[in-house]
Amino acid sequence: MSANKATKLAVIGRGMIGSAAARHLSKMGHDVALIGPDEPADFSRHDGVFGSHYDEGRITRSYDPQPFWRQMNRAAISRYGEIAAESGVAFYREVGALYVGDSETTNVASVGKICAEDGILCEAYHDAGLAERFPFLRSTAGVQGYFQPRNAGYISPRRLVRAQTIAAERAGARIIDEPALGISESSAGVTIRTRSGSVEAERVLVAAGGHTQSLLGRSLGVTVYGRTVAMFRLGAAETQRLNGMPSMLCLGPKGDNPYILPPIAYPDGQIWLKLGGDPVDLPLESEADIKNWFRSGGSIEVADRLQTQILERIRDLHFEERRVVPCMTSFGDTGLPCIGPLSERVVVAFGCYGKSAKCSDELGRLGGMALLGEAKAELALMATSLP
Known part of the structure; x- marks a missing residue:
């Protein structure tokens, strides 16, 4: 997709949480652009975004010492089959x-x-x-x-990202295979700069993992x-x-x-x-x-x-x-992810504590709900730890 196009909703970050959010929002019928680059072919020469999902193995399980993460795990695991069916990509081994x-x-x-x-x-x-x-x-x-x-x-994190991306695109999402270079917010909307142009969106979810704070230009306590x-x-x-x-x-x-x-x-x-x-x-x-x-x-x-x-x-x-x-x-300091609004038009979903791969589909769903302004009734309200 060309970057020079307006959209209702944009998700920045084509990792596990961002791609999940795009899938959920697209399935709900929203106009969504998912922005983020493919996996780098050569880390030593790569000049763009680095991620932590470029491998084939992350442990998944229902158990966690904390009730919040157990609920996230169960919700996400219950949808593994759905994601695989929608995308045609297998990513889970029991x-x-x-x-x-x-x-x-x-x-x-x-x-x-x-x-x-x-x-x-x-x-x-x-x-x-x-x-x-x-x-x-x-x-x-x-x-x-x-x-x-x-x-x-x-x-497999890389196969999960592929599955979520395919399922989101099949549900109507537009994929922009480029890193976001910056965002600016106005009363009219949000402008997202990429290498080939800008994307105009009414609202934006930033789910860029370790890059989130630098992209926003502010610390969120993580x-x-x-x-x-x-x-x-x-x-x-x-x-x-x-x-x-x-x-x-x-x-x-x-x-x-x-x-x-x-x-x-x-x-x-x-x-x-x-x-x-x-x-x-x-x-x-x-x-x-x-x-x-x-x-x-x-x-x-x-x-x-x-x-x-x-x-x-x-x-x-x-x-x-x-x-x-x-x-x-x-x-962060809370043991919980950051999921919630920074402003009227910008929402974040990140902060994984090394726990998010297995439950990324649920964290992405909650990020999408927060973008729609509907997170108050969600468990994610417990996880909002934004300064």
């Missing part, structure tokens, strides 16, 4: 999610307690029982595990952090050995609480095991900081630490190559 922690030093028992109270199907395993059920684990002595077999596993994940390439024999492995969340103190994705096929045709849980808080205070971080390739020191952790948890792991990957996340 392999289950395993939570493990030392029985004495972690509060792993709270997982089972919350799941029982909230009606989340969860199987409990301990010591030898855990080893028998999940033989790939290196050590289970003194370890308690809780396994959620349904409505849990992993999603800090963007650079993060490093480590990827381990597996051969055919190791892939077969770990077949059936669920997504894993390891409970422990910061720096010793990694999350582990099972073997997943990536666009390069290889099978990779992904490990995250970077304990280093590296603030990215500007667009220049974000670009420099993604171009840096991430932290080798953090990757070394993550490698040690996965070798301590996966028995006899053999990998053929390690890859270090940078990403970013955003944190």
Whole structure:
């Protein structure tokens, strides 16, 4: 779509939350433009927007310690099938999610307690029982595990964005494959600048993740952090050995609480095991900081630490190559996302705490409702933490 065109509603940010908002708004019959670039082909030479959805594995599950996020998770997961049907793009694998922690030093028992109270199907395993059920684990002595077999596993963020974009376009949304360079608001509407021209809109939802505050030119009390994940390439024999492995969340103190994705096929045709849980808080205070971080390739020191952790948890792991990957996340003070109006015509939806991939469809829906001025009756009102 040409940028020089007026629209009723615009969504800035073609990531997981923005594309979801565009789908929901378009299905409701609204005139919507979804603005954002495709995934960069080469990070080292990329000059545009960077995102954190350029991978094939994010853990999804109903459970979360906080009721707000549990409700977001359930609502979004219940629509995975709908999104796949509307787009023709599969993005979810229900392999289950395993939570493990030392029985004495972690509060792993709270997982089972919350799941029982909230009606989340969860199987409990301990010591030898855990080893028998999940033989790939290196050590289970003194370890308690809780396994959620349904409505849990992993999603492909890049495939989810593709699915949401296709479904939004099929519902009538217009896709502008360009980054937004700036926005200006007047009594008549909002002007969004892109490289090829301007988009005029009556109202705008900014769902640009870590780029949101710099695009708006103001702080909303959210800090963007650079993060490093480590990827381990597996051969055919190791892939077969770990077949059936669920997504894993390891409970422990910061720096010793990694999350582990099972073997997943990536666009390069290889099978990779992904490990995250970077304990280093590296603030990215500007667009220049974000670009420099993604171009840096991430932290080798953090990757070394993550490698040690996965070798301590996966028995006899053999990998053929390690890859270090940078990403970013955003944190505020409330533990809840920022969803709500900044002005009469500009609304935001961002602030993920590393939790939004699995529930992005619901966060996008709530952002869309806020754009329509209908968020007061929504749970999102709890999450509005804008200064």
